[in-house]
Amino acid sequence: MASIDIHKARVRDALPPRRDPYFGAPLAPGLYLGFRRLDEGGTWIARQREDRRQHFQSLGPVHLKSYEDAATEARTWGKRVLAGTESQEVRTVIDACKAYVADRRREKGEAAAHDAHMRLSRSVYTHALGRLRLDKLRAADLRQWRSDLVMADASKNRMMGSLVAALNFAVQERYVDPGKAMEWQAIKRFHVTSRRDVYLTRDQRRALIGALPAELQPLMTCLALLPLRPSAAAHLTxxxxxxxxxxxxIGKDKAHAGRVIPLSADALVLLSAQAKNKTLAEHLFAHADGTAFVRQEWGAAIREARGPLGLPAKTCAYSFRHSGITDLLTAGVDSLTVARIAGTSLVQIERHYGHLLQRHGAQALATLSLG
Structure with a gap:
């Protein structure tokens, strides 16, 4: 396969996104530096041939590391592989999960890695499934594992999503044959129809934000001004x-699609203030040391604050999103516009907010009265 001039930014920018990396000319015998083109940016990938085996290593996002730096890192890593000091053994499900968490840390940062680690350690690491070899994994094993989880169906879906992401990463990195993916692709998620019905008035939203730790208040204010998913807001740079x-x-979130949304004057002031004196790669909302907030932090803070304020027991960060979407729909904003801003589908809007649309429709029809 012909090499590509991936050391040139204009060449990389013109490449179409795909799972397999584009590799440049060899850096050393059997050693190559590749570029995996994503929908947004890309990552450096090193490949080292050792006898008949191929080793792969992610070296981080392109926008944070130059070609020259990535090439230097690849050469150092390649020497460790040939010397036998770089272990790439990923055999069991737990091995695959830990490799995936390490990749999240390199590619997405500590917050994403922590979130993945918490889910996988809670559901996989202590279960017999984790000790299974990847090449022996069967759909029946996954169904039994999911059945053993003591949690609501929605939570089981989230745990399954994290595990599938780890298994797909194992396929992507050639730790297991791609044909194994059929074992987990055949398992459908549980259909969860419960509606998020904790609506907070504007006064309640202001009170809740004011009761939270000062460093979390800008993030929660953003959720009050924009109907974003909490994790999407936390990962904004x-x-x-x-x-x-x-x-x-908005980058890829649960909706698996990026989008661009217009900001209100208040939202623009907030985000501009958060961006002041920061580089493009830094998070808009973060701790003083620059690390992003994780779900467990804002979840614990809201649980502590909601009781004294007399808020519903199910109040959570998502309540800001639900309340914002509700306000937009009851204000008369059409459901297609709301769906685009919120990053969801019309089907989901109608499923979770159909009762509001019917009420608003009845009010609109009342204006046609001839009385």
């Missing part, structure tokens, strides 16, 4: 904000 045009780019 300065590079996502275009203060000149008043637009915010």
């Amino acid at each position: 300065v590079g996502h904000l275009d203060a000149r045009t008043g637009l915010l780019k």
